Amino acid sequence: MSIVVVGTVAFDTVETPFGRRENVLGGSATYFSTSASFFADVSLVAVVGEDFPEEHVDFLQSRNIDTAGLKRIPGKTFQWSGRYGYDLNEAQTLDTQLNVLMDFHPELPESYRDAEYLFLANIDPDLQMNVLEQVRKPKLVACDTMNFWISSKPDALKNVLQKVDVVIINESEARQFTGEVNLVKAARQIIALGCKRLVVKRGEYGVLMFTAETVFAAPAYPLEEVFDPTGAGDTFAGGFMGYLANTGDHSEEGLRQAIIFGSVMASFNVEDFSLNRMKRLEYKEIQARFSTFKALTNFRNITF
Numbered sequence: 513m514s515i516v517v518v519g520t521v522a523f524d525t526v527e528t529p530f531g532r533r534e535n536v537l538g539g540s541a542t543y544f545s546t547s548a549s550f551f552a553d554v555s556l557v558a559v560v561g562e563d564f565p566e567e568h569v570d571f572l573q574s575r576n577i578d579t580a581g582l583k584r585i586p587g588k589t590f591q592w593s594g595r596y597g598y599d600l601n602e603a604q605t606l607d608t609q610l611n612v613l614m615d616f617h618p619e620l621p622e623s624y625r626d627a628e629y630l631f632l633a634n635i636d637p638d639l640q641m642n643v644l645e646q647v648r649k650p651k652l653v654a655c656d657t658m659n660f661w662i663s664s665k666p667d668a669l670k671n672v673l674q675k676v677d678v679v680i681i682n683e684s685e686a687r688q689f690t691g692e693v694n695l696v697k698a699a700r701q702i703i704a705l706g707c708k709r710l711v712v713k714r715g716e717y718g719v720l721m722f723t724a725e726t727v728f729a730a731p732a733y734p735l736e737e738v739f740d741p742t743g744a745g746d747t748f749a750g751g752f753m754g755y756l757a758n759t760g761d762h763s764e765e766g767l768r769q770a771i772i773f774g775s776v777m778a779s780f781n782v783e784d785f786s787l788n789r790m791k792r793l794e795y796k797e798i799q800a801r802f803s804t805f806k807a808l809t810n811f812r813n814i815t816f
């Protein structure tokens with residue numbers, strides 16, 4: 513089954529303790545769609561400027577991603593620059609240049625409007641809402657956001673969060689959005705807005721998935737080499753949604769399985785800068801790491 517994603521396609525300048533890369537391919541929709549493309553058909557809605565090289569579009573197409581919804585308009589592509597210290601869990605944004613994003617009015621190709629899965633990746637919440645309104649009857653809608661939009665457009669963001677099935681955000685953003693320090697209480701508040709499920713990304717500490725009644729915890733895959741955490745969250749979301757679209761299994765068990773596939777995909781992405789690791793990733797590596805992941809969290813089921 514197919515997934516439509518709206519988000520950013522970007523030039524990133526990233527500095528980590530292990531190096532610096534300038535104007536490399538990035539963006540929430542880029543990471544998401546590349547990751548999801550290992551499991552399902554993906555259609556992209558995004559905007560780039562005249563400066564965006566054709567080779568990046570070729571790469572997306574080589575992953576079978578439908579780029580009919582990728583608009584090129586006059587101006588410069590969205591640019592983000594950020595830095596990570598030795599604590600790789602939190603990016604410090606140095607600069608955000610919205611550029612062509614300010615003049616973007618997404619118009620979904622007719623073939624996108626019957627999509628069953630919709631991911632509203634990190635982008636202006638007004639654009640997220642605009643795309644949500646154009647998809648006729650999605651079976652499952654999920655969304656992400658970040659501090660930039662929480663502080664600049666809190667009301668528009670709240671409207672989006674109320675209309676989706678699954679909210680996927682970082683720990684610090686859950687706290688920022690609710691003003692609640694305790695993560696469990698913050699999660700309850702976000703769920704009370706109307707979404708059914710909240711997935712909280714906690715960097716190297718893994719993921720928590722909340723419903724009104726349940727909590728599921730998954731660790732992050734323990735890696736020796738982490739070069740660049742940029743895009744880990746979007747790559748996680750791509751694996752999560754990709755797996756759900758592939759299986760159609762929305763049961764609690766299916767969603768937990770999807771969390772692990774998301775975690776596996778994110779663990780590959782952080783092993784190199786930009787999308788370099790994803791570019792050389794093979795499906796058999798995903799399967800192998802999934803098995804190791806299972807062993808990692810396996811313990812004997814004893815009764816007291």
Ligand code: AMP
Pocket residue numbers: 520522523524537538539540543591592608634635636658660661741742743744745746747
């Ligand atoms: P992640 O590390 O998964 O949270 O996402 C990183 C990606 O988000 C980078 O490739 C950036 O280009 C993109 N990004 C950064 N800031 C924003 C923003 N304000 N809106 C949308 N995308 C952004």
